[in-house]
Amino acid sequence: MSLIKLFRGKNIPTQSSKAEPPTSDGQLFEATGSDPFETIGQTQNWNLLPSDSLIMVMGVTGSGKSYFINQLRPNSAAEGHGLQSETKVCQIVRTNIGATTVAMIDTPGFDDEEIDDAETLGIITRLLTTQFRLGIRLKGIIYLHRINDTRFSGSARRFLKVFQEVCGENAIPNIALVTTMWSKSPHQIYLQRDVQLQNNWWAQLISKGALIFQYDGSRAMAETIVGQLFRERDVVLKIQHQLSNEHHLLEQTSAGALVSSEIEERLTILDEEVRSIADDITEANKSGNREKAHQLNIQLQEQSSRRERQAMAREELKQDIDSDTGSEIERAVETKKSKGERWESRLQVFEAVVGQLIPPRATKTTDLEVLNCK
Ligand SMILES: Nc1nc2c(ncn2[C@@H]2O[C@H](COP(=O)(O)OP(=O)(O)OP(=O)(O)O)[C@@H](O)[C@H]2O)c(=O)[nH]1
Ligand SMILES: [Mg+2]
Known part of the structure; x- marks a missing residue:
């Protein structure tokens, strides 16, 4: 299957660029305000490592998030078949795409149990706030949707609305809208469905620059999608701005x-x-x-x-996630200091705050590590 990429409402990105992250309302602002990492980083004399970049993978339960990540790093994430989310925690998989290192984040999906939406949002937000506070670069969000779904389900609708509010308008060029399960397809019907998605549910996102892919299930295309997002400037999501700069509760x-x-x-x-x-x-x-x-x-x-x-x-939803995250980062720094040790990368601190490192499996690929978030 050929890769379809559409670029609407913006120029085709041609090269990597670094730019100030935009706010949700189009203003530019400091990515981390009084950057706690800068202060901590100076006292700790950390180096900025090129690996300190993240891509989030999101979508309703069963949309293929863990599968997608497993293409980049075989057997790193738990795939499932149920209606309830198989991935109950975020999982971070570090991998190399060509010469670039990226940490992919597998998030829990919104599922048929509406009750879990608040918990799922809390988990995702905690992770985003930690990334933001540590000054780790967010390169993009991969939004997965099953093309073999006969209708846009209640959970898909709820997720899309929340997703758009999490991201905000200025993050849209950093979003890849990816349809999955094409290999299971009666192709013609799925092509029609894809057009419907683009003309209806996704029309607004596409008109504002979201990328579109039909994912064929391969590692090669997974790398292409990630590589495409890597060309975008770093992004600050609306929810990060609201939590960390405007000090909102969730x-x-x-x-x-x-x-x-x-x-x-x-x-x-x-x-x-x-x-x-x-x-x-x-x-x-x-x-x-x-x-x-x-x-x-x-x-x-x-x-x-x-x-x-x-x-x-x-x-x-009453959590003060930004403040909680700040305290946890400080605690992580103090613990390290008390042992007379130093952090070597932002992702290490990230791991200390959001989850524990799962040692890489015995594999020939030496450049991969998996972290499980709390
Ligand atoms: N053929 C094919 N199967 C896929 C694809 N993506 C996912 N699957 C399968 O679909 C099922 C669900 O995929 P998962 O990757 O576990 O879905 P998920 O989004 O991580 O789901 P939760 O963790 O429950 O939120 C698994 O059996 C996968 O092997 C795809 O692109 N093609
Ligand atoms: Mg999963």
Whole structure:
């Protein structure tokens, strides 16, 4: 299958360039404000290593995120088949693309359990904030979507909305919209579906410069997609700006507010249902219908526990992720200092804060490392 790349609403990038990261509203601003890394970096005398660049891989559950990363680094990420996200944590896979080193981040997917959206957003955001605070370069986001899905599902819709709010308009040129599972295809139907995607759901992103790829499942094309993003300037996402420069809580960010309002809606419905069942139980008890009262009590327990889970999800969004991340970075620095040691790269600190390094598997490829995020 041939690689299709469209460049709309912007010039075709021809060479690597470094530029100030844009804000979500088009202003330029300091990438890290009072850059904690600069201060820590000076005292630690760190070197800036070329490996300190990240690419996020995102998409709903089963869209092929782990598969994509496994093409770049065989057997590094857990692939799955279920409706619930196989990848419950972020995983970082370091790999070389030609002469360039890049850390790929496998993120948990938004799945059919809406309840997990807040947790998933929290995990992704924590990682993005750590990357931003450490001054690690973010080169782009790969957004995966299954071309064999017959419709744009509820989770795909929710994810797309949140995704757009996480990224913001100025990050759009750093987004690669990638359709997967072409090899499983009746090709003609999938080509039509791809056109529909581009003309409807993705039209806005494409008109503002997002890249498009039909992924054939190969390592070669995975490298091409990553290489293309690497040519883009470094990017600061809207949610990073809102958390770290505007000091918002997660629920105050545009993406967090979106998830939060969905939780509130569900809470209102559940409250109403719980009230109604409780009334029915009173009625059943009054009329001496013990069997009905018993059944209703079971229903009440189920709805109450659903309500509790929603309420807990709402709490997830109240986190001050930027401040928490700052404290964790400081703790990591202090711990190292107390041992009389020094950090050797930003990614090492990143690992210390967001997860633990999984040793590379026995493989001939020596340039790969995998980190698992908390
Ligand atoms: N043929 C083919 N199979 C794929 C492709 N991408 C993923 N798969 C398969 O589809 C299934 C789901 O892929 P995963 O990579 O686990 O999906 P994921 O997005 O990581 O899912 P979660 O971690 O659950 O969010 C796995 O069995 C993969 O082997 C592709 O491009 N082509
Ligand atoms: Mg996965």
